[in-house]
Amino acid sequence: MSGSGSRTAAARTAMDTVWSSVTWACWRHWPTWTGYAAGAFSLLYGALGLYWTAGGDGFPFAPVDPARASGSILEGSRAEVVAPIIAVLGLIGAVVAWVMTRRARPGRLPTALVVFGWAAAVGLTLVVPDYTLIVLVAFAPLLVAFAFLGVPGEQGGIGDILYWHRTNLIIVFLGGLLWAAATLAYQRRVRGACAHCGRRHGGGHGPTRQTLLRWGRWAVLVACLAPLPYEVTRIAWYLGFPLGVSDDFLRMVQGTPGMLEVGLGCAVASAVGGVLTHGLVARWGEVYPRWMWFRAGRRVPPALAVVPASIVALTIIPAGLMLLWTTEARGTWALWVPSLFWPVWGVGLGVATIAYHRRRRGVCHHCGEGHPAVTRAAAPAPRA
Structure with missing residues (x-):
């Protein structure tokens, strides 16, 4: 039994190490993969727009029972009007994101791409969502408990809280974050700055x-x-x-x-x-x-x-x-x-x-620019 427990502990340790390595690798290379991720999101959501335009079910802004409606600016809209716009913007966004992953040079086209990217990021993260995100943040521990122990009261389960109209807004918000990261990295590359920290060689260190x-x-x-x-x-x-x-x-x-x-x-x-x-x-x-x-x-x-x-x-x-x-x-x-x-x-x-x-922030690990992080002097720790 002790040998089996040791193997289980070793397996968990290995899994934790792999997960930490993957997480660190994703964070370290975010200027590279966020452009592809934003393009994939736009392509998939644009394809859903085509599906809804053709009469498919599940349009997430359609009029529903008030108990399952969201507070989005698009709530209650008609699929035949909004779905084609979603399809067009999604497909355009996929093309724009793909272009952003190419070599960036100053000019009018990069400026237009940056404007489109930031407009998409602001619209998806700040305009289309409602209060769902802040409720999710505030009551996250309760939602985790409800997922395992059930929802008290007359509600049938976690699906009565995170129904499709709300879940869609969470997906839209995450897509907006991808667009913000991809646009920020592209904008920095256009300026000739480090995509990770935004500093340029010899460009000064900004405000004191x-x-x-x-x-x-x-x-x-x-x-x-x-x-x-x-x-x-x-x-x-x-x-x-x-x-x-x-x-x-x-x-x-x-x-x-x-x-x-x-x-x-x-x-x-x-x-x-x-x-x-x-x-x-x-x-x-x-x-x-x-x-x-x-x-x-x-x-x-x-x-x-x-x-x-x-x-x-x-x-x-x-x-x-x-x-x-x-x-x-x-x-x-x-x-x-x-x-x-x-x-x-x-x-x-x-x-x-x-x-x-x-x-x-201190010295960037990718470009080497910046000064070592300065921390205010700490008071001496009390003796045990």
């Missing part, structure tokens, strides 16, 4: 650390103030104050099991996120503080802050923009006005994250 820190502080201030209306109204409802809503609406919310608790949880999570956002400009965002005795004084990996902050910034913007065309969600001001500040929140958090990343 002090300048980036100043920009980051203003951006963090915006990111912390923007969600305050949402947090204040939801906490007030939980405490029994009908702030911005009628008494009848508050009684309806109080009579719906779990609704007040969900609102309070989102408000608290937003406030905690504001505290974590401050770490993008604070010393403890670069060096672990004393109270984390097991890591005190050590350098905080930049990805530990950049990755989650980027995800929240990208997913909170479409959730706010959705309210501009979803008039059904508009009632009294407290139901929709606080969400209109979410795009401002996402932009502020995005700018703060970029400033943090540029302040923390």
Whole structure:
């Protein structure tokens, strides 16, 4: 038995090593493969557009029961109108992505390709999706538990939460991320810069650390103030104050099991996120503080802050923009006005994250440009 356990542990270790190697290889060569991936996404989605144009089932924006509808700007559209546009744009995108994978030279054509690429990235990540992405991020642990333990209540399973209209928006969002990465890499190659870091040999090092820190502080201030209306109204409802809503609406919310608790949880999570956002400009965002005795004084990996902050910034913007065309969600001001500040929140958090990343990045491993990363001096760790 001990020999079998040892072989199993060795197999798991080998699998973990292979998975880490594959993940690192994908991350290391992202400027190369993202162009092909964006082209493949566009080609497949364009083919689906042709299928829907021909009358195929499964058009993800068709009018459905309100319980299974999304808040996308395309929700409720007719397949005979939108599906041909999807087909044309998808096939054009496949050609554009293929051209982007070729040798890049300055000129009018590369400029047009970059404009198309960024338009596709913005449209797919920020305009077409709705609040699905931020809900997926906020309730990811619950969704994982539901997948194994079942969904409580009257819902039949995880499919009643991630139905096709929502799942399609997740796919569209991921396609937009591929287009953003492919366009960024191509744009850097056109400029003659490193596709990984964007630096050019002899082109200077950009804004100083002090300048980036100043920009980051203003951006963090915006990111912390923007969600305050949402947090204040939801906490007030939980405490029994009908702030911005009628008494009848508050009684309806109080009579719906779990609704007040969900609102309070989102408000608290937003406030905690504001505290974590401050770490993008604070010393403890670069060096672990004393109270984390097991890591005190050590350098905080930049990805530990950049990755989650980027995800929240990208997913909170479409959730706010959705309210501009979803008039059904508009009632009294407290139901929709606080969400209109979410795009401002996402932009502020995005700018703060970029400033943090540029302040923390060191020498590029591919082109050798840049200075070694500078970390603020850490306080001495307490003795055990």
